[in-house]
Amino acid sequence: xxxxxxxxxxxxxxxxxxDALTTFLGESARYEAAARPxxxxxxxxxxxxxxxxxxxxxxxxxxHFRDMESSCLDRKLPFLVMxxxxxxxxxxxxxxxxxxxxxVDFPIMVRxxxxxxxxxxxxxxxxxxxxxxxxxxSADVMASAYLLARRAxxxxxxxxx
Numbered sequence: 572x573x574x575x576x577x578x579x580x581x582x583x584x585x586x587x588x589x590d591a592l593t594t595f596l597g598e599s600a601r602y603e604a605a606a607r608p609x610x611x612x613x614x615x616x617x618x619x620x621x622x623x624x625x626x627x628x629x630x631x632x633x634x635h636f637r638d639m640e641s642s643c644l645d646r647k648l649p650f651l652v653m654x655x656x657x658x659x660x661x662x663x664x665x666x667x668x669x670x671x672x673x674x675v676d677f678p679i680m681v682r683x684x685x686x687x688x689x690x691x692x693x694x695x696x697x698x699x700x701x702x703x704x705x706x707x708x709s710a711d712v713m714a715s716a717y718l719l720a721r722r723a724x725x726x727x728x729x730x731x732x
Contacts, residue, residue, distance in 0.1 A: 581657045585611070585628045588653065592624055607635040609658065616648065623650035629657035636662055640669050 589606075592613040596602055599615035599622070606612070609631030615622035625639050643650040652671060654662055663673075698705075 581628055581655050585626060585655065588626050589613075592626070596622060596624075605639065607632060607639075610635055610639060612639045612642070614643070614648065614650075616646070618649060620649035620651050623648045625650060625652045626655075627652060627658045627662055628655045629659075631658050631662060633661060633665060637665055637669070640666065640671070644669065 589611045592611070593604065596613050596615045599617065601614075601616035603614045603616065604612060609628045611626045613624050613626075617623070623643060625636075625643070627636060640652065651674075652666060654666070
């Protein structure tokens, strides 16, 4: 079995990012999404930046980009904008004009100090959540991970399994 990692193209990374955002945020009671070529906006409408995201890639239309950013600003929602390098520098200028501030290069969650364990961690058990007990446990984990009220997770994203 070949386990060597391969570089992912921007298109594949954007596709995976968009799928992850839809899966993560799609259960929110007030979930919204909008897409244009090169742009994907996923909103939970919760007041947490990680839960309102605009993904920008190659071919993003400047006017659509400005409209999607303005939509978040008009709602007074905290949000993240992920701009892939292939989107070009002109979008950086638009973001700056709208008051956004550069935060970090992606990937932002990389652990270089230890090799990945393909066999997993024996201290962690991963099971499919089903029923109220698992929903409650999941809500507790999510609430603590994102420093949110537990109620937002129970009523929003974590209620259905």
